[in-house]
Amino acid sequence: MNLNQLHQLQPYLWCLPRQPGETRAEVMLYGSAPLLVSMDDKVLEQVANVACLPGLAGAAMTMPDAHWGYGFPIGGVAAFDAEQGGVISAGGVGFDISCGIRCLRSNLTVHDATPSFTRLADTLFQTIPAGVGEEGHIKLNTAEIDQVLQEGAHWAVRQGYGNTADLEYIEERGCIGGAVPDHVSELAKKRQRGEMGTLGSGNHYLEVQVVERIYDPAAALAFGLHEGQIVISIHCGSRGLGHQIGTEYLLMLAKAASRLGIRLPNRELACAPIKSPEGQQYIGAMNAAINCALANRQILTHLTRTAFTEIYPHAELETLFDVSHNTCKVETHKIDGKSRLLHVHRKGATRAFGPGHLLLPERYRTVGQPVVIGGSMGTGSYILAGTSGNQAFASASHGAGRAMSRHQASARWQGRALISELAQLGILIRTRSMRGAAEEAPGAYKDVDLVAEATEQAGLARRVAFLRPKVCVKG
Amino acid sequence: MLAQSPPYFEHDADIGIIGRGTTVEQAFEAGAHAVFAIITNLDVVQPKSAVTFEFEEADSEFAFVTWLNLLLGKSRELGMVFSRFHVQHWDNRWRAEVLGEKWHVGLERGVEVKGATLTMLSLKHAGSIWEARCIVDV
Numbered sequence: 001m002n003l004n005q006l007h008q009l010q011p012y013l014w015c016l017p018r019q020p021g022e023t024r025a026e027v028m029l030y031g032s033a034p035l036l037v038s039m040d041d042k043v044l045e046q047v048a049n050v051a052c053l054p055g056l057a058g059a060a061m062t063m064p065d066a067h068w069g070y071g072f073p074i075g076g077v078a079a080f081d082a083e084q085g086g087v088i089s090a091g092g093v094g095f096d097i098s099c100g101i102r103c104l105r106s107n108l109t110v111h112d113a114t115p116s117f118t119r120l121a122d123t124l125f126q127t128i129p130a131g132v133g134e135e136g137h138i139k140l141n142t143a144e145i146d147q148v149l150q151e152g153a154h155w156a157v158r159q160g161y162g163n164t165a166d167l168e169y170i171e172e173r174g175c176i177g178g179a180v181p182d183h184v185s186e187l188a189k190k191r192q193r194g195e196m197g198t199l200g201s202g203n204h205y206l207e208v209q210v211v212e213r214i215y216d217p218a219a220a221l222a223f224g225l226h227e228g229q230i231v232i233s234i235h236c237g238s239r240g241l242g243h244q245i246g247t248e249y250l251l252m253l254a255k256a257a258s259r260l261g262i263r264l265p266n267r268e269l270a271c272a273p274i275k276s277p278e279g280q281q282y283i284g285a286m287n288a289a290i291n292c293a294l295a296n297r298q299i300l301t302h303l304t305r306t307a308f309t310e311i312y313p314h315a316e317l318e319t320l321f322d323v324s325h326n327t328c329k330v331e332t333h334k335i336d337g338k339s340r341l342l343h344v345h346r347k348g349a350t351r352a353f354g355p356g357h358l359l360l361p362e363r364y365r366t367v368g369q370p371v372v373i374g375g376s377m378g379t380g381s382y383i384l385a386g387t388s389g390n391q392a393f394a395s396a397s398h399g400a401g402r403a404m405s406r407h408q409a410s411a412r413w414q415g416r417a418l419i420s421e422l423a424q425l426g427i428l429i430r431t432r433s434m435r436g437a438a439e440e441a442p443g444a445y446k447d448v449d450l451v452a453e454a455t456e457q458a459g460l461a462r463r464v465a466f467l468r469p470k471v472c473v474k475g
Numbered sequence: 476m477l478a479q480s481p482p483y484f485e486h487d488a489d490i491g492i493i494g495r496g497t498t499v500e501q502a503f504e505a506g507a508h509a510v511f512a513i514i515t516n517l518d519v520v521q522p523k524s525a526v527t528f529e530f531e532e533a534d535s536e537f538a539f540v541t542w543l544n545l546l547l548g549k550s551r552e553l554g555m556v557f558s559r560f561h562v563q564h565w566d567n568r569w570r571a572e573v574l575g576e577k578w579h580v581g582l583e584r585g586v587e588v589k590g591a592t593l594t595m596l597s598l599k600h601a602g603s604i605w606e607a608r609c610i611v612d613v
Contacts, residue, residue, distance in 0.1 A: 040487055068487040070594035070610050095589040095612045132514055132587040133578035135554060187545075190552040201587030202613045240551045243612075247544040247590035251537060254593060268593040405485045406586070406613065432584040439586065475587070 001039040012064075012458035016048060024051040030392065030458040031064035035450055038403065042068040043075075049265040050078050054273070055086025057342050058335050061392050063349050064454035065373070065401035065446070069094070071250075071268040074348035077395040079333065081342055082274035087262065088282055089271035090253050092345035093328050095246030096200075097286055098293035099237030100324035100350075101372040102170075102301055103383065104317040105223070106308070108230040110210040110470070113312065117208075117428055120311045121471045124206060125430035127307040128300065130475045132201045132433065135194035138299065145189045145241075146181040148196065152291030153322075156298035161197075162319075166301060168361050170294055170322040171351065176329075179291050180284025184241065185248055188285075191240030192292065197299035201436060203399075204236045204475040205374075206304065209381065209467035219367040219385040219464040223320055231467060232308075232317065233381060234300050235374055236475070237326065238293035245289050249282045274343055283328075290327060297322055320383075321370035325350045325398035333393050344393045352386035352396035352461045371461045373452050375400045377429060377472040378422055378442030382452040384461035396461040400448040409444035410435055431474035440474060482509035484595075486610050490588075491595060494607045499535060499598065502605040503542050504560040507573075510543055510591070510611055511550075511557055516583040520558035522574035533567045536598045539607045543591035546573060554578055586613050 006014040006029065014036065016027040027047050029036060043066050050072055051060040057079045066075030071091020080086030113120070129136045140148065148155045153174030157164055167174040181189075199206060211229045214220045225231070238245075254270035256278040262271065272278040301319065308315040328345045344351075353360055353369040360369055368386035375381045379400070386394065404412075415434025418441055422429055431437050456462050482505065484491035490513060494506025511517055526549055532538035542562060550557060557575035564570070589612040596609040 042487075070489065070592035070612065074488055091593075095592075131584045133554070133556065133582070133584060187548045187552060191548055193552075194554065195551070201584075202589075240548075243551075243589040244544075244548055246612075247540075247547075250590075250593060251540060251544075254537075268596075270593065402488050405487060406490055407483055407485060433586060436584070436586045 001036050001041055001044055003033060003036060012454055016044060024048060025056045026059035027051050028059040028061045030062065030460060032450065032454045035064050035454055038446060039066055040068045043073045046073040047076060049269055050076060052265045053087050053269060053271060054262060055080045055084040057081045057340060063395065063397045064458065065397040065399055065451045067401045069347060071270065072345065072347045075397065075401065076347045077345065077349045077392055079342040079344045079393050080274065081340055086274050086343060087271035088274050088279045088328060088343055089269060089345060090246055090249040090282060091268055091270055092347050093286060094326040094347050095243045096237035096326055097242035097246060097289035098324040099326040100293065100322065101374055102234040102297040102322040103320040103370065103372055104232040104301060104304065105225060105320045106230045106232065107316045108312060109228045110230060111228065113230050116311050117471055120208065121428040121430050123307045123310055124471065124473050127303050128199055128206055128473050129197065130199040130473055131431065134198060136197035138196045140193055140196060142189050145192055148295045149179050149181040149184060149288035149291050151175055152294040153298040156295045161299045161302035166298060166319040169319040171324060174294055176287050176290045178284060179287040181288050183281045183284040184245060184288050188241045188244035191244050195239040196296060197303060198239060199300065199475045200236050200239060201433065201475040203440060205377065206473040207233045207469050208471035209233060209469050211465050212468040213466040215463040215465065216385065222364055222367045223370055223383065223464060225465050232304055233372065233374060234297055234304065236296060236300065238289040239296060241292050242289040245285045249285060253278060253282060286328065290324065293324065294322065323350055323370065323372060346395055348398050349395045350398045351394060352390060353394050354386045354388035354390055371396045373397050373399060373448060373455065375448030376442040376445040377440060377469055377474065378427060379448050380469060381467045382448065382463055383465045383467065384452065384455065385464050386461055387459055389459045392460055397451050397455045400445040400451055402444060403446045404444050406439040409441050410438045413438040413441040427469050428471045429474060437474060489610050489612050491608060491610050496605055497603055499605050500562050500564065502607040503539055503562050506539060506607045507543060507546055507560040510588055513588055513613065514585045515556050517558040520556055520582065521576050522559045523576040524555065525572055525574050526553065527572045529568060529570045531567045532569060536596050538569055539598055540591045540593060540596060540609060542569065542571065547588055547590060556582060588613050
C-alpha cells in the first residue's frame, strides 16, 4: 500500500482523505507504517467500498493485521445503525461465521510437560478430528442440530462436554440470542451432521504453548497466567454449517441489494438493510452459526482435556476465554458523546472490551477482555487485554496476517522438511496435510510481534503475555 | 493451450480459481476441477459413485458460484470427494452429474475449501474460449 494516499493522524492511525465530490464515510487504518506498506492496495479499495454502504456509523476501519479479503478486508471493522438504514453484510462476517479462539490455561509448567510432549502430540492428533474430509465421532440428526443452533455451548455442556464453569468465560456466556434455526437450510444442517467437534483445515489449529513472557503482571494475574505455564489455544469456527450459511446468504443478499435499491460499489459487498426481511433472515441464521461455533469449540475443549489427562493425570485445564473474530454483534457504543445501538461487523477482528465493561466476567472486569492474536505455528501468539481508550468500536487485531499467498508459500516450502525444521526448534507439528503445512509456513505470515506492538501502540489492546508454540495439531 | 494455462491466480489469504473451456459448461467443469484439486489429488480419486442435482439461476456468473458451492455442500454432506464433473444448462436451469468416492486413507488430504465467493467473479468469452473465475475461501 502506498502511504502517500493516506494522511497520518497519529503514529499508529491513518485516514484515507476524501476526494472532492466523494460522499463515502471516513476510512481509518490502524497500524505502523511498515505494516501498512506491506498490505495489498486491495485492502484500501475494499475498506473504501465498505465506507460507501448505507447507515455506516463513524468510520470504516482496518486493524493492524488487515489483508485482502472478499467483500470486507480481513481485519475489517464496520458498525451500522439500523435506525439510519444500516445494513448487515454476509461478506462483512465471512464464511467461517464465529471463527475464533478458545484459550485454556493449565496447572502444568513447561518443565513438567516437556518430557511427554511427543506422546501428547500423538494423543492430541488421535483425539482431535482435524483436516479436510475428517469427521467427528458425534453424529447428530436435524433435531439435535437445531438444539445446538439454539443453545450453543450450553448444549455441549449438557451432553457432558466440559462443565458449566467454562460458560462464564465464553463470549455471550456460551449462547447468543436471536438464533433462528429455521433460517438455516437443510443442506447446511446436513453438512454439520458429522462435523461437530472437528477442527477443520487451512489456518485452523490446536496449539500447546508456553507462556514465555509476561508484559502486564496485573492483567496476567487476573487471567491466571504466569511464565513457564502451559496454555492451549484452539482456533476453529462453525464448520460446514457456517460455510453453507455464508455461501447461500452471500448470493441471496447480493440479489436483495439490487432489489432493495442499494447501490453496491462491488457486489461482493452483498448486504441488506438490517430491518429488511432478508437482513433479519441472515441475522437469525448467522446467530445460529455463532452458537454452532461455540458448541464446536466447547466439544474440542472436552476432547483436549481427555487427551491431556491421558498423558498428565493431574492436569487441569480451565477456560481462560473464548473469543470470536468473524461476527456481527449488536452493541452499544458512543459516537460524538451519544450512545447508539449498532451492528458491529468484525471480520478477522476481535472484540476487545475495556476495563469495567458489564459484559465481561467479573474476574476480568478490572483489567479488560482477554484478546488473542494468533501467530503462525513457528513464531508465537499474544494474549492482550482490552483498553478503555479504544476508538475502534472496542475491536483489535486477531492474527499475524498473511505476508504471501498460499500458492507462493507452497512453491517455497515443502511440508515434511518444514515439519522437521520446526521439530529441531522444539515445535512438534502433527498434520494429515503436507500441502497445508507448507501453505501455513511461519515465513508466509507477517511478524506477529509487529502486529501485537502496533495493536498496543494504537490503543486497541495492551499486551499481557507472549506464548511460544510447543505442539501444534494443524487442520 | 487450455491444459497449460494455470487454473489459479493469486490472492492474499485465499485462492483464485479459473475454469476454461470451449463452452460455458466446460468452463464450469474446469472450475470445479480446480476447486477439488485444492482438496485432494484428483488423479487417484475413483469415479465410483454418481451424484446428481439441479438448480435454477438466470445470472451465469452467479450460476458458477452456485454450482461450486453446491458441489462443496454435497461433498461435505456425503463425505465424498469428486473428480469428474458434468453440467448442462438450458434457459435458467442447470443440471449436474458428478462422480467420485468417499474419503479414505489412500486419498491425499489437501486443504478444505469453505466456499466460492463473489470476489473477482467473472465469466468471459474471448475468441473460442470461455473463462470463469472467482476467489474461493479456504
